[in-house]
Amino acid sequence: MKMSEERLLKLSQHRAPIMEALQQYQEARVVPFDVPGHKHGRGNKELADFLGETCLHHDVNSMKPLDNLCHPVSVIHEAEELAAEAFGAKHAFLLVNGTTSAVQAMVMTACKAGEKIIMPRNVHRSAINALILSGAVPIYVNPGVQVDLGIPLGMALDEVRRAIVDHPDAKAILINNPTYYGICSNLQAITELAHAHGMLVLVDEAHGTHFYFNDKLPASAMSVGADMASISMHKSGGSLTQSSFLLINNDVSEGYTRQIINLTQTTSGSYLLMSSLDISRKNLALYGQEIFDKVIKMAQYTRDEVNQIGGYYAYSKELINGDTVYDFDESKLSIHTRQMGLAGIEVYDILRDEYDIQIEFGDVANILAYISVGDRTLDLERLVAALAEINRRYKKDPSSLFDHEYINPEIVQSPQQAFYADKEIVLLAESAGRVASEFVMCYPPGIPIVAPGERITNEIIEYINYCKDKGCFLTGTEDSNVNYINVVKEDV
Incomplete structure (x- = not known):
């Protein structure tokens, strides 16, 4: 068989390399003197009875036959190549820290401390957390609001153009596509505009896995030439919760991106999660x-x-x-x-x-x-x-009932500055005018009502109280009851 034919067989979308390697490992009847300590479930009968022996047999440690997520060279690398082919990307990374880690890796790959990134304000908290970790500075494009429905919309092309003209030194633009509600921006036009100004295009595609596998759905990030995309495979793709892909394209460095991912991703990659990605990718590629x-x-x-x-x-x-x-x-x-x-x-x-x-x-x-x-x-x-x-x-x-869902923020400090600043805790009811040093958000969907570095207003307080009254699950504050909020300490 010629080398090209061997390569074609190896990359067949009918294959699931991680699953196949796990099956071979089980057939070998290896005696485990490594972690995890439950030893194929024998050491934790209650857990085995609850999850099933087959599940725990596949909960194994990284080893030569099974590759290593931090530095894949065999079966995990093959699974990544297959995913890249299925999604039309230059490379795909298997992630077991959820799409949160994919969003953070995108931002941290594109931007260093002090560098600007253009993004809509109705991003998931993971994107703002990435700013706290990296020190990148957000340039917010406020989304349109459909007042009758009370939902934020996509990014208006003219607003993106204005942000690019005002901040030509921005390194990247981050786009939510689609939003939680199914709203899509003009991904093609925004990508072309950003590339014309030398900016990378990052797409939070957490809710758009299926765009890659059906021609009746909106355009996907890779299909329009975006540089990076985060994919929540566990949402519409069928894999296990917390399993995701990060896709890269164009001139984004595979090696550097891997280094960024390894800053925050676990060194103990779950083979349950990775095999679920592998199997689900196969299923979508063949039957999507x-x-x-x-x-x-x-x-x-x-x-x-x-x-x-x-x-x-x-x-x-x-x-x-x-x-x-x-x-x-x-x-x-x-x-x-x-x-x-x-x-x-x-x-x-x-x-x-x-x-x-x-x-x-x-x-x-x-x-x-x-x-x-x-x-x-x-x-x-x-x-x-x-x-x-x-x-x-x-x-x-x-x-x-409250007549809208989105409040334009006043940005006073960068998220990183405010999060790490000297702070004090005050009653939420008395916090108007202060600068937040923590989040308040309803989860899901996890879009902050107020984020670190933003000024708290009476309108924000009213909206938070309304959400509490209606029974929304509010998160982000140290105070679990959200009666108090941390604010940046003022100079006296």
Whole structure:
């Protein structure tokens, strides 16, 4: 067999190298005198009974036959090559610290301390955490807001252009695509604009794994020539929670990116997570078009049913305006609830507590039900029936509900400066005018209401209290009850 043919066979998308290596390891009946200490589950029967012996047999340590995540040279490297081919990237990195680590690696690869990065303010907290770690300075492009729905939109091309003109020394631009709600920016135009000014394009594609595997969905980051993308494979890709990919393209250095990843990623990579990435990549590469055709069809069916109930609005491509909503992810089932007089988080709680239905999240005006190939029509009908009954039982006057979701921040210090500054704790109710040194956010989706370095205003305090009153799960503060907040200590 010629070398090129051997290479082609080795890189077949029908293969899952990590899974295959684990199977060979088990067949060899190796006696383990290494970690983990449960020794294939024999040392922790309760854990083995709970998770299953097969699971614990595959929870193993890095070793020569199984490669090493920090410096892959064999089966993990092959899995990365296969992932890169499947996603159309120059290289793909397997990550076991979640997409948070992918976002942080992107920012830290592109920017050093003091260098500027353009990004929307409605980023996930992981992006701002990356600024705290790296010392990079954010230049925020405030997203448009769909006031009727209470959701932030994508990045307007003119706003991006203005930020680039005002900050030509910025090293990169970070784009959320899609947002949690399914909103897509004009990825192609923003990428071309940034590249024309010598800036790297980083895409937080946590909710866009499926874009790579179905031609009915919006453009993916790699397809438009972006330089880096973070992929939450565990969301729509089918892998285990906390497993993700980082994709690089163009002239981004594989070696340097690996070094950046290894600053924060564990040296004890989970083979459960890595094999789940490997197997899920294989599944999507072979059957992705069919899988997401089904998901899109299920989402549209449910959207149509919900919109017949009254009081709800399950939105889709009709929001497209050619700019801040350049495209929409039709696999998303985002539903506006405010017209029936209930906040999204209230509908979320009722669904869970009274109907045993767990959806992805609820905010002050919307809910998101995450639909995947694992759903059944019967489950979708149960969701629709529950929503119809909630509308009948709980509908009320919506006039008292908060009318928007996004507050433009006033940036006083960089996130890193404020996070590490001398600080003091004050009552949230008395914090107006002070500079926050910690986050306050609803989780999910994890978009900060206020972030380190931003001035706290009465509007922000009012919004936080409203979220608390509606039952949102607030995180980010040292005070678990979010009655107090850390602020930058003022000079006296």
